[in-house]
Amino acid sequence: MLATTRIRRWKPVALATSAALAGLTASTLTATPAAATTTAYDTTYYKNAVGKTGTSLKSSLHTIISANASKISYSAVWNALKVTDQDPNNTNNVILLYSGVSRSKSLNGGDLGDWNREHTWAKSHGDFGEVTGPGTDLHHLRPADVQVNSIRGNKDFDNGGSTVSGGGGSLTDSDSFAPRDADKGDVARMILYMAVRYDGGDGFADLEPNEKVNNGSNPYMGKLSVLKAWNEADPPSAFEERRNQVIYDTYQHNRNPFIDHPEWVEAIW
Numbered sequence: 001m002l003a004t005t006r007i008r009r010w011k012p013v014a015l016a017t018s019a020a021l022a023g024l025t026a027s028t029l030t031a032t033p034a035a036a037t038t039t040a041y042d043t044t045y046y047k048n049a050v051g052k053t054g055t056s057l058k059s060s061l062h063t064i065i066s067a068n069a070s071k072i073s074y075s076a077v078w079n080a081l082k083v084t085d086q087d088p089n090n091t092n093n094v095i096l097l098y099s100g101v102s103r104s105k106s107l108n109g110g111d112l113g114d115w116n117r118e119h120t121w122a123k124s125h126g127d128f129g130e131v132t133g134p135g136t137d138l139h140h141l142r143p144a145d146v147q148v149n150s151i152r153g154n155k156d157f158d159n160g161g162s163t164v165s166g167g168g169g170s171l172t173d174s175d176s177f178a179p180r181d182a183d184k185g186d187v188a189r190m191i192l193y194m195a196v197r198y199d200g201g202d203g204f205a206d207l208e209p210n211e212k213v214n215n216g217s218n219p220y221m222g223k224l225s226v227l228k229a230w231n232e233a234d235p236p237s238a239f240e241e242r243r244n245q246v247i248y249d250t251y252q253h254n255r256n257p258f259i260d261h262p263e264w265v266e267a268i269w
Contacts (some may be wrong), residue, residue, distance in 0.1 A: 037110070039260045046257065053267045061196050061257050061264070069254040074130040076217065077117055078108055080251055081143045089228070097142035098152065098179050099168040110146060118144035120187055121194040122154035126205035126219035134198050134207070138247045140190040145223045152177045156213040156222040157187060157230075161259045175213040176223075185234030188227040189258040192265055195221075196257070209269070224269060231258065231265045 042050050049060040072080060082105045093102040096115055107114050120140040123133035128134040144152075148167050152247040158176035164171070179187050191209060200206030205219035212222045236244075236259045244259045258265055 011220075021183060025198055036136075036263050041255070041260060045255065046260070049257070049264075051158075055268075058196055058268045062199055065193075065254045065257065066202070070252050071132045072136055072251060073132060074136050077136055077138065077141055080138055081117065081141065082086045082108075083250065084246050085143050086111050086137060088239065094143045096148075096179075097144045098148050098164070098170045098185055099145050099166055100180060100182060101145065101166075101168065103143075103145075108143070112147060114146045115143045116146050116149055118142050118152070120190045121207065121221055124154045124217050125215055125221055126198075126207055127217050128204050132205075133202070134194065135206050137194070138251055139193050139197070139244075139254075142186075142190075156215055157191070158213055158223050158226050171194055181234065182237075183234075184230035185232075185236065185262070187241075188231040188265070189236070189256060189262065190229070191221050191227055192258055192269075193256040196268075197254075228265055228269060233260055236262060253258065 023195060026073065039046070045064065049057055049064060052060055061130050082094060085094040085096075086105075087095050087102045092104060094105055094115065095102055097118055097120070103115050105256070108116065110116055118141065120142060121134070123135055125127050130136065134140075148164060148170065151164050151167070151172055152170075155175060155177040157178065159171075159178050161171035161173035161176065161178055164172050164177075167180065168182075171178040171181075177214070178184070195207050195209050198204050198207045207219050207221070209224040209227060210220040211224055212220065215222060226251055240259055244256050248255045
């Protein structure tokens with residue numbers, strides 16, 4: 001395993017509360033832009049991307065993360081998630097997206113109290129379903145509480161809404177979903193990975209972020225400006241970085257570049 005050596009200078013993150021923002025009732029994450037990072041992969045895996053910006057960077061990253069990437073079946077995702085999302089404090093459990101709950105690995109299924117496979121990029125947005133490829137890509141599949149997953153459904157991402165029961169602070173309204181603060185950056189980086197990985201050249205839809213909600217079956221996911229803000233405000237955690245490494249070493253042999261280089265979000269979009 002090639003360990004990731006990271007040098008990053010993160011600037012302070014602030015929470016703007018309803019007391020500071022007249023007319024708003026939900027807290028909003030704000031942050032200064034992500035500082036440049038350096039990893040052990042920059043001279044190898046990312047060597048053809050380092051120093052680029054805009055469409056050139058996006059194109060280079062697409063080539064890098066698509067080349068020789070392995071794919072797994074949807075049924076194999078169950079066991080993979082038990083490894084990628086293992087609770088570092090309890091090897092019998094996984095950590096659930098959105099709620100942050102630690103739950104037994106054995107409780108995977110579809111009943112109340114179980115966890116199931118959440119497509120962070122909703123599978124209806126581009127109509128790729130559970131097909132091997134975007135439908136089974138571990139970089140956007142996470143374990144989530146069945147009920148919370150159902151509430152999220154295929155909604156786009158945006159700030160605001162009412163509290164989701166059992167959602168760890170997640171919010172939702174009729175057309176959008178906002179994960180808890182600790183998962184906002186994770187969600188943003190997963191969505192933007194998908195937009196780079198699947199560009200329409202492999203028989204699947206060209207997935208792209210946009211500034212809308214209610215995207216339905218169109219291959220878009222919003223809102224881009226919100227996702228960018230979440231990426232800045234919630235930097236990659238040790239859990240997220242370990243997950244990226246496990247997927248690279250054990251399963252797909254590709255990386256989410258926005259976990260290694262969160263500043264590349266702003267460089268592209």
